[in-house]
Amino acid sequence: MHDQSTDRWDGSVPRPVDLRLLAVVGGLAALAASVNVPFGGLPLAVVAFGMLATGGVLAHLRGRHRLHRITSGLAERWDEDGTGVEAVELAAGRTRTTWVVRTAAGPVTISGLALAPVSKVAIEWRGTTDVLPAADAEDRLDTLATSWFREVTDGTATVTG
Template sequence: MQLEQATQESGWSGTIPSAIDVRLLGLVVITAGLAASVNVPYGGLPVAVAAFVVLVGGGVVVHVLGERKLRRITDGLVERWIAAGGEIDDVTRSADGMRTEWTVHTSGGEITVGGIALVPIAKLSVEWQGVGDTMDASEAEANLDALADSLYEECFEIGSAPQRS
């Protein structure tokens, strides 16, 4: 119940929008086309078409699973930041279909969370005030509490301290 109140006070609706990367899907289609074309001399056009369909299908599934993993991590980070007292105004997609990336709007500035959304090699990237860090998404998901704590300290506690000139 307390988490619900914190969510309502923060202004965030509680939903991380989907962020499918069209550029990555285009790369999947091109790579599948090149790989399938190798089959034309050996198995003919039907084998090449079947290989293309299988490769594109697999690539799309791998991307969607990677996007879901990054979205889960982003959701976990935002929930932990709100529970720790961070003021989250909203979470939006950073680019319309061109990146797997979200912008977390806070009172202290914007935090960009995203990465490479391909499940076996998924990478998480977090950027705040021009400084970014990248890590393996599986590692980030396994250590989400520690990651959220360190990012909270950096983005909310240190970032909200008055700057001295």
């Protein structure tokens, strides 16, 4: 979000829903459940689908929450360090887990695979990208924020992954 009166970030980070990922989860749950039809019949397939789809949606929500915490943490640290965060927005389309952090030095894109436990996060600025497991990014958020702060403010190529 962006505060027009002060041209400063208000501290909020929107929460996306990755519809494509949820469609893949639903499709895989349906495929896996259909295997149960010959062995347990339709009732078992319906139960299996419900369990698999619920598990997939919960894994997506947990992964999304982790990516949201990483994005929020990076933006907060960059704002504190003086990068001049102006806004944090969802990327166009709103069907991916992608944010654009608008800074005085230009936009930084933070995206990832929001499916725990295999969540990945990618940070991209002017062609330099760092991709790492979301758990690692979350564990070393301060170091990651500092190295990318230097990348954005100095324009040097610092790869932390």
